[in-house]
Amino acid sequence: MNAIEAYNITQRYGRVTAVDDVSFSVGEGELFGFIGPDGAGKTTLFRIAATLIIPSGGRITLFGLNVVSNFRELRSQIGYMPGRFSLYHDLTVEENLNFYATIFGTTIKENYHLIEPIYKQIEPFKKRQAGRLSGGMKQKLALSCALIHKPRILILDEPTTGVDAVSRTEFWEILAGLKNEGITIIVSTPYMDEALRCDRIALIQEGKLLGIDTPARIRNSYSRKLYAVSHPDRYRLLLALRSLPQVVSPEPFGDSVHVVLRDDADPAEVKRALEGAGLSGAIIAETVPGIEDVFLELMQKEV
Amino acid sequence: MAFVRKEFLHIFRDVRTLVILFGIPAAQLLIFGYAVRTDLKNASIAVLDNARDNVSNELINKLEASDFFTISNRLDSFDEIDATFKKGKIKAVVVFPAEMSATLTREGHATVSIIADASEPNTASLVTGYTSGIMNDYSATLTKQITSGLPVIIPDVRMYFNPNLESHFMFIPGIITLVLILLSALLTSVSIVREKEFGTMEVLLVSPLKPWQIIVGKVAPYFFLSLFNVIIILLMAWFVFKLPVRGSIALLIAECMLYILMGLSFGILISTIVDKMENAIIITFMGLLLPGLLLSGFIFPIENMPKIYDYVSMIMPPRWFIEIIRPIMIKGAGFEYVWKETLILAGMTLFLIVLSARKFKVRLEENAR
Numbered sequence: 001m002n003a004i005e006a007y008n009i010t011q012r013y014g015r016v017t018a019v020d021d022v023s024f025s026v027g028e029g030e031l032f033g034f035i036g037p038d039g040a041g042k043t044t045l046f047r048i049a050a051t052l053i054i055p056s057g058g059r060i061t062l063f064g065l066n067v068v069s070n071f072r073e074l075r076s077q078i079g080y081m082p083g084r085f086s087l088y089h090d091l092t093v094e095e096n097l098n099f100y101a102t103i104f105g106t107t108i109k110e111n112y113h114l115i116e117p118i119y120k121q122i123e124p125f126k127k128r129q130a131g132r133l134s135g136g137m138k139q140k141l142a143l144s145c146a147l148i149h150k151p152r153i154l155i156l157d158e159p160t161t162g163v164d165a166v167s168r169t170e171f172w173e174i175l176a177g178l179k180n181e182g183i184t185i186i187v188s189t190p191y192m193d194e195a196l197r198c199d200r201i202a203l204i205q206e207g208k209l210l211g212i213d214t215p216a217r218i219r220n221s222y223s224r225k226l227y228a229v230s231h232p233d234r235y236r237l238l239l240a241l242r243s244l245p246q247v248v249s250p251e252p253f254g255d256s257v258h259v260v261l262r263d264d265a266d267p268a269e270v271k272r273a274l275e276g277a278g279l280s281g282a283i284i285a286e287t288v289p290g291i292e293d294v295f296l297e298l299m300q301k302e303v
Numbered sequence: 304m305a306f307v308r309k310e311f312l313h314i315f316r317d318v319r320t321l322v323i324l325f326g327i328p329a330a331q332l333l334i335f336g337y338a339v340r341t342d343l344k345n346a347s348i349a350v351l352d353n354a355r356d357n358v359s360n361e362l363i364n365k366l367e368a369s370d371f372f373t374i375s376n377r378l379d380s381f382d383e384i385d386a387t388f389k390k391g392k393i394k395a396v397v398v399f400p401a402e403m404s405a406t407l408t409r410e411g412h413a414t415v416s417i418i419a420d421a422s423e424p425n426t427a428s429l430v431t432g433y434t435s436g437i438m439n440d441y442s443a444t445l446t447k448q449i450t451s452g453l454p455v456i457i458p459d460v461r462m463y464f465n466p467n468l469e470s471h472f473m474f475i476p477g478i479i480t481l482v483l484i485l486l487s488a489l490l491t492s493v494s495i496v497r498e499k500e501f502g503t504m505e506v507l508l509v510s511p512l513k514p515w516q517i518i519v520g521k522v523a524p525y526f527f528l529s530l531f532n533v534i535i536i537l538l539m540a541w542f543v544f545k546l547p548v549r550g551s552i553a554l555l556i557a558e559c560m561l562y563i564l565m566g567l568s569f570g571i572l573i574s575t576i577v578d579k580m581e582n583a584i585i586i587t588f589m590g591l592l593l594p595g596l597l598l599s600g601f602i603f604p605i606e607n608m609p610k611i612y613d614y615v616s617m618i619m620p621p622r623w624f625i626e627i628i629r630p631i632m633i634k635g636a637g638f639e640y641v642w643k644e645t646l647i648l649a650g651m652t653l654f655l656i657v658l659s660a661r662k663f664k665v666r667l668e669e670n671a672r
Contacts, residue, residue, distance in 0.1 A: 050509055052667045071665070076511045084502040090316045091309065102305035103510045145506075 003028045003184040009058035018044040020207035033198035034188040041207040042188035046157045050080040079151030085142035089131030104149030115144040136167030156187040172197045192291040210298040222289035230256035231282040240277045306520025328482045335474045349376035354403035388420045395419040395430040476629045477601035484566040491570030492583040529563045549635030568655035575662040595621040
């Protein structure tokens with residue numbers, strides 16, 4: 001049995017369609033990521049999965065239980081972490097955890113082993129009020145609170161947004177550890193680089209799924225040859241590339257600019273054209289497409 | 304229950320809540336009790352004595368001797384009155400006619416003019432009323448002396464329950480009424496809406512807690528704190544304003560509990576329709592404070608209003624509660640005198656509880672499928 005089965009989920013708010021005919025399934029013990037920009041419909045979809053919203057259309061089950069009709073049985077099996085860390089800012093770390101443990105009918109002691117690797121990092125601050133924690137610590141506390149009742153599935157809505165890079169890396173390591181405990185995890189993020197950490201990912205844009213697959217296969221699905229062009233003056237480089245007829249859709253990417261060449265044009269020709277435009281020393285080389293490139297290509301196809 | 308404990312932690316860590324909870328009732332009591340008065344004490348008046356005879360002197364002495372007035376000015380001519388009023392301190396001028404005593408003996412009556420500054424109509428009517436009272440008293444004694452033997456009707460007025468017409472007899476039950484509904488509705492609605500704003504409500508809803516458990520957990524602390532407030536107000540009424548409860552305290556507390564329960568369910572109802580704390584505060588104040596103040600009979604007697612307001616005030620819980628606690632506190636009335644109002648209030652409370660429990664959602668938003 002799959003952990004999640006979703007069929008044709010649609011959610012409308014008046015004339016706006018936040019989630020548009022989305023179907024997917026997540027296997028038990030899988031770490032499944034939803035990747036997409038802000039406003040893509042990730043939060044709405046997660047709230048539907050967490051039994052908080054009844055969708056306008058479609059059906060979704062968790063472990064065979066319908067999120068609409070069986071929400072009572074389901075609620076004790078879900079660990080949900082909303083986009084804004086749902087902590088009581090005027091309660092201390094320990095009081096927050098204790099409160100969430102109690103309302104889910106358990107104690108910190110009972111499931112301490114599950115949260116230990118995470119919680120022991122913030123335990124030195126357990127007497128501090130949650131509002132005074134750093135973003136990374138808040139995130140760990142919120143995750144501990146979502147885990148304290150030993151849920152079968154974790155629903156994490158943008159857990160790494162607003163958190164520093166080191167804490168983000170640590171967080172994904174924690175998730176990998178939880179996956180090994182057999183907990184199914186669905187997680188959403190606007191950061192493309194985090195997609196590589198998931199077993200499978202779904203790309204979502206304007207409420208529609210653009211594709212679902214493993215990160216590797218998503219990257220391989222890129223249909224054309226991709227080149228990375230670099231030059232110290234990145235701004236002039238981008239302007240020059242935009243004016244070249246051989247170049248399709250130049251996109252800045254890290255230190256370089258990713259480009260696709262029209263009709264398999266010769267990269268050497270592009271290099272010469274750039275030198276002619278006063279950008280001598282520009283380097284052009286074929287590169288492996290990232291999730292972002294695939295995302296942009298799929299978006300363009302959609303339009 | 305962990306929920307109640309958590310709620311108390313919120314309350315005691317937030318200075319603002321504590322101030323609202325305990326500061327406002329005490330402040331209101333003192334403001335209404337001392338500053339806003341409808342009775343008269345030491346009002347400044349002036350006299351223009353054209354008579355300067357024994358009758359006018361005696362009347363002036365009587366005015367001066369009463370607690371109501373201080374004669375702070377003696378005028379010499381009629382022309383000074385306008386300027387005196389414009390200075391603002393003098394509330395009224397009492398004008399005695401020339402040869403008052405002689406006119407009185409010759410014609411059997413004399414006219415004293417009371418000219419009041421009616422830019423403050425309430426004060427003006429109070430001042431003229433009290434002055435006329437003193438005049439009447441005096442002429443009654445005169446009548447007795449002069450025309451002994453003739454039948455005269457002398458009204459002997461006694462103010463039952465409140466012999467000195469003290470206004471805090473009226474205000475204290477009113478303040479309890481107002482403070483209780485405001486506090487209980489305001490604090491519950493704000494504390495529930497705060498959970499929505501901080502996103503913690505999402506997790507509470509996902510938890511196996513049933514809606515009634517969330518509601519009871521949120522509301523119970525405020526129930527006890529409001530009750531505690533009642534006791535503080537009653538003690539203040541007793542020690543500061545010398546107004547003891549004449550009726551049964553147990554009955555009074557029981558009625559207060561019912562009323563608090565109603566305020567709390569009002570708060571829950573408000574919290575189900577707003578998403579922002581500011582809106583909850585605005586709705587509570589606009590929806591409860593103003594009607595509570597104006598249409599409950601707290602300050603303005605409902606009998607004096609057009610009939611339509613009377614009907615509107617019938618759906619205002621504060622009106623019924625005032626009609627319950629005023630008799631209990633001041634007249635010492637027992638349950639047999641207030642059971643009807645209690646029943647109405649209980650009905651309203653039940654209605655509000657059912658309504659707010661039905662509106663309290665188990666999800667973030669409901670969509671018709």
